[in-house]
Amino acid sequence: MAWFENPAQEPLRVPTAALWAVCPKCNTYVAKAEWADACKVCPKCDHHARLNCRERVQLLTDIGTFEEINAAVSVNDPLKFKDASGSYAAKSQAAIQKTGMGEAVLTGTCAIEGSDVVLCVMDFAFMGGSLGSGTGERILLAAEKAVTLHRPLIIVSASGGARMHEGIVSLMQMAKTCAAIAKVKEAGLPYFSVLTDPTTGGVSASYAMVGDLNIAEPKALIGFAGRRVIEQTIKQKLPDDFQTAEYTMAHGFIDHIVPRKEMKAFLAKILRYAGF
Amino acid sequence: MAKKTQKKLTAWEIVQLARHAERPNITAYIEAMCDDFIELHGDRLFGDDRSLIGGFATIGNERVVLIGHRKGSSVEENIEANFGMASPEGYRKAMRLMKLAEKYSLPVVSLVDTPGAYPGSEAEANGQAEAIAHNLEFMARLKTPVVVVVCGEGGSGGALGIAVGDRILMLENAVYSVISPEGCASILWRDGSQAPLAAETLKITAEHLLELGVIDSIISEPAGGAHKKPAAAIASVKKAILKELAELGKLTLDDLIEQRYQKFAAMGRF
Numbered sequence: 444m445a446w447f448e449n450p451a452q453e454p455l456r457v458p459t460a461a462l463w464a465v466c467p468k469c470n471t472y473v474a475k476a477e478w479a480d481a482c483k484v485c486p487k488c489d490h491h492a493r494l495n496c497r498e499r500v501q502l503l504t505d506i507g508t509f510e511e512i513n514a515a516v517s518v519n520d521p522l523k524f525k526d527a528s529g530s531y532a533a534k535s536q537a538a539i540q541k542t543g544m545g546e547a548v549l550t551g552t553c554a555i556e557g558s559d560v561v562l563c564v565m566d567f568a569f570m571g572g573s574l575g576s577g578t579g580e581r582i583l584l585a586a587e588k589a590v591t592l593h594r595p596l597i598i599v600s601a602s603g604g605a606r607m608h609e610g611i612v613s614l615m616q617m618a619k620t621c622a623a624i625a626k627v628k629e630a631g632l633p634y635f636s637v638l639t640d641p642t643t644g645g646v647s648a649s650y651a652m653v654g655d656l657n658i659a660e661p662k663a664l665i666g667f668a669g670r671r672v673i674e675q676t677i678k679q680k681l682p683d684d685f686q687t688a689e690y691t692m693a694h695g696f697i698d699h700i701v702p703r704k705e706m707k708a709f710l711a712k713i714l715r716y717a718g719f
Numbered sequence: 720m721a722k723k724t725q726k727k728l729t730a731w732e733i734v735q736l737a738r739h740a741e742r743p744n745i746t747a748y749i750e751a752m753c754d755d756f757i758e759l760h761g762d763r764l765f766g767d768d769r770s771l772i773g774g775f776a777t778i779g780n781e782r783v784v785l786i787g788h789r790k791g792s793s794v795e796e797n798i799e800a801n802f803g804m805a806s807p808e809g810y811r812k813a814m815r816l817m818k819l820a821e822k823y824s825l826p827v828v829s830l831v832d833t834p835g836a837y838p839g840s841e842a843e844a845n846g847q848a849e850a851i852a853h854n855l856e857f858m859a860r861l862k863t864p865v866v867v868v869v870c871g872e873g874g875s876g877g878a879l880g881i882a883v884g885d886r887i888l889m890l891e892n893a894v895y896s897v898i899s900p901e902g903c904a905s906i907l908w909r910d911g912s913q914a915p916l917a918a919e920t921l922k923i924t925a926e927h928l929l930e931l932g933v934i935d936s937i938i939s940e941p942a943g944g945a946h947k948k949p950a951a952a953i954a955s956v957k958k959a960i961l962k963e964l965a966e967l968g969k970l971t972l973d974d975l976i977e978q979r980y981q982k983f984a985a986m987g988r989f
């Protein structure tokens with residue numbers, strides 16, 4: 444193992460892709476097997492790299508229990524939107540091809556250490572995890588399913604916010620999802636929000652912030668407005684830790700920060716406290 | 720029918736009217752539309768946001784709780800009101816007043832006119848996202864009728880934070896959008912000067928929002944915009960609010976809340 448003790452020195456010209464993963468934060472080379480073992484958490488800097496939603500489901504659920512629901516709900520293009528780089532129709536199709544998902548969230552029923560729940564997992568790889576009408580509809584239907592099945596609802600967020608290509612219809616998904624969450628709570632059911640990197644804009648200002656518990660991954664970017672917009676507004680540089688999970692917890696909006704590998708056990712524990 | 724003969728305004732021209740400095744603001748609405756107004760200050764947690772105000776109001780024969788964004792009428796007021804960009808304490812004050820409305824069985828009237836929620840570092844630290852999110856959740860189940868009027872700018876989450884209601888009305892030259900045309904242009908066109916094109920593409924005018932099922936009806940404005948004849952414009956708004964309140968008052972609370980849920984659940988279902 445000695446020859447990769449100092450993997451950062453690994454020269455770039457070798458065909459590294461097959462053997463190495465590179466931490467997107469500190470650029471350390473990590474053996475792929477080790478990277479997978481660590482669930483994409485950097486052994487050197489503890490950066491929690493983004494997971495796709497299949498990986499997240501695997502991480503959080505009991506083997507073989509996840510059953511997708513709402514798969515037929517897909518992308519809408521209410522504005523027939525087109526910008527400088529092409530049409531939304533083409534971009535969303537490309538996202539579907541790339542991710543193998545129909546929308547930016549995967550919804551389903553599953554068990555977490557034996558507790559049955561309804562789980563929604565967002566995928567940043569699908570158009571930045573943006574909140575489109577298909578995303579909102581899947582989350583609303585999942586919340587309604589939680590009420591029907593009398594199960595807790597868990598949403599794992601990873602999103603840059605609203606999906607501009609759907610304009611005002613995207614904005615309305617914030618209200619729509621929150622209305623559905625309100626019904627879950629009214630039914631006396633737990634709703635846990637897990638905020639991962641990044642959870643910003645319209646997603647942080649809707650379902651991601653109204654969990655009975657808001658739980659975050661370490662150092663996840665969590666905030667409403669973008670750093671650049673805020674810096675332009677206040678005409679000052681912001682500190683490095685601004686809008687991190689730790690910052691958000693220190694200000695009172697996150698209950699607990701949980702490392703990735705401990706998340707499943709943590710969720711199982713709080714489900715039991717909540718009576719499930 | 721006179722309106723039909725006028726040249727149709729572009730989305731960008733409507734944006735200018737929506738932002739017009741002389742467009743009637745909340746102070747003008749309160750003066751012209753309310754026989755009585757008792758402002759209620761503070762969120763009971765932190766402060767009193769001057770960019771989002773509210774209180775008890777009497778509109779015609781209706782006692783209501785009125786909330787709305789405040790842009791101010793002079794440069795001093797603009798600055799005090801942060802140009803209508805509310806902070807978390809504003810959204811939390813609005814929620815406090817809506818809870819009073821529920822307790823006293825008063826309907827809520829919400830006047831929307833903001834470029835957006837304030838993107839400042841203190842607003843972030845104090846939970847801008849959480850404040851807006853909780854309002855969305857709370858308003859969805861509020862046990863009293865809510866009439867929303869988008870009077871000027873409906874700027875994204877900052878507007879929506881007080882805009883979940885049973886009826887969403889919009890003035891003819893108001894706009895309501897997920898992002899400002901300038902912001903959208905600089906992100907998706909990488910060129911802020913494409914804002915007029917972004918405004919068109921984003922479909923942010925009352926006409927488009929009615930088509931998209933986001934609003935329930937359009938309140939006509941005097942020729943040239945509400946600022947040309949403020950009294951007439953405000954009278955139209957008052958009439959529209961009273962009409963909606965009368966209709967909503969006929970519903971049981973259970974029906975009201977279920978219909979509100981179904982209204983938002985249907986948004987984005989095509």
Ligand SMILES: [Zn+2]
Binds near residue numbers: 467468469471489
């Ligand atoms: Zn690293």
